[in-house]
Amino acid sequence: GEPAAASTAGTDLQEAKPAEVGVDPQKLVQLSGWLREQNLDVRSLLLVKDDKLVFERYTGGLDRDYNYELYSITKGAAAILAGMLIDEGRLHLDDKVGDVIAKRRPDLAAKFADKQDLRVRHILTMSSGLHYDFKPTGDPIYYEAPDRLALAADTQPKVPPGKEFEY
DSSP states (O other), X not given: OOOOOOOOTTSSOEEOOGGGGTOOHHHHHHHHHHXXXXXXXXXXXXXXXXXXXXXXEXXXXXXXXXXXXXXXXXXXXXXXXXXXXXXXXXXXXXXXXXXXXXHHOGGGGGGGGGGTTOBHHHHHTTOOOBOOOSSOSSOIIIIIOSOXXXXXXXXXXXXXXXXXXXX
């Protein structure tokens, strides 16, 4: 059968049936079947076309509200999103990170007072100069921090931004 339009409850994405935006729904049915047959570890798959969510598939009892641990892919996804914002003129490589964060999280603005030289380009090139302890008991970035941006705000500068690459 043809996939129904994706449910967008709780999002700001519009929805559409695949065929309405030129996507062959039969190909999506085939893809979903192939993923199941191959037993691939694809936990969620969403397809957005022309700013409309047209396909949504989850496995293992997960749903769109599940908090996925994306680990290193987060850097690539963040870079793509930053590039889109830069292309739209809504963000610039030389914007101060503290200013960007203060617009969305004024509660953290004061914690970036010691990070005034930190620019968007430093975050994207992994050269923030901020100190991170890679050997804590339990990894606070991945497991223990309910607010990872607040965790970054509390991080102390180690070297000036742009001086050292640190993965």
